[in-house]
Amino acid sequence: MCENKRIMTRTHRLFQLMQALRLSTPPATAAALAQDLGVTPRTVYRDIEALRGLGAVIDGAAGFGYTLIEDAALPPLSFDSDELEALVLGLREVEAIGDPALRGAAGRALSKLRARLPESQAHRLRHAVLSAARFTPLPEPGVDVVALRQATWDERRIRFAYTDAEGRATARSVDPLSIAYMQASHCLLAYCHLRADFRAFRLDRMRDLEVLDQSFRPNRVPMLRQYMAAMRAEEATHAEAATP
Incomplete structure (x- = not known):
């Protein structure tokens, strides 16, 4: 048991490195x-050699520093110029409008791509023409968005406290369908059992998230399609009414 734990700890440390x-x-x-990493430089030297033995191409030596040339954890990748721009734009957009967990994930994904691409393409990735930025910060979510996403994937009913635009507080029990900007x-797109209808809830107005044992599987995808169709129909009605 102790040996297995030691091996798992070292494996985790190699991933962190x-x-x-x-x-x-x-x-x-x-x-x-x-x-x-919270270890000694001597441990780093040993772990660098271990990663090299596993196939990672790491340039450098003790006293000079290290550069990751090829990442053995990722398969070979090749993209054309437009694909690279699309990847950068998409990930920069997530960094600009995603929740805190997704913003971090987008940055890590970009770093993994840079480590695996040939140098000519890595250069284009670092200096892409397209980008995305926000100068007005988004309101921070009032609940754990990672737990909310997991409940949505698992199709588990949730309960939370909600304050609407007029300051009215209610307790909601909903079937979570999607999180949208x-x-x-x-906003959380969901079926609200209090209103017996589809509703959108701003994450910054939600508090005290509780994931319940009740499952609504396998209805999330068809329910979301129904909700999106209703939203498109409502938008079309508004557009028709606004047409002179």
């Missing part, structure tokens, strides 16, 4: 990597 190399500005010194805020 690989991620630190992806995120660091090269060359990353052993001292800086050791500080990030709508009108400068993140």
Whole structure:
């Protein structure tokens, strides 16, 4: 048992070191990597050699710093120029409008791509023409968005406290269907059991999330399609009414 735990701990540390190399500005010194990981530089030296033995191409040596050239954790990748721009734009958009967990995930995904692409394409990735930015911060969610996403994937009913635009507080029990960026805020699209209808809830107005044992599987996808169709029909009606 102790040996298995030691092996699992070392494996986890190697994954952490690989991620630190992806995120660091090269060359990353052993001292800086050791500080990030909470280990000694001597441990970093040993782990660098272990990663090299597993197939990672890491340039550098003790006293000079290390640069990740090829990442053995990812398969070979090749993209044309437009595909690279699309990837950067999409991930930058997530960094701009995603919730805190997704913003971090988008940054890590970009670092993994840079580590695996040929240098000519990595250069285009670093200096892409397209980007995305927000100058007005989005309101922070009032609930754990990671737990909310997981409940949505698992098709588990949730309960939370909600305050509407007029300041009225209610307790809601809903079937979560999707999380969407709508009108400068993140919204949960759901079927609300209090109103017996589909509703959108701003995440910054939600509090005290509770994931319940009740499942509504396998209805999430058809329910979401129904909700989106209703939204499109309502939008079409508004557009027709506005036409002179």
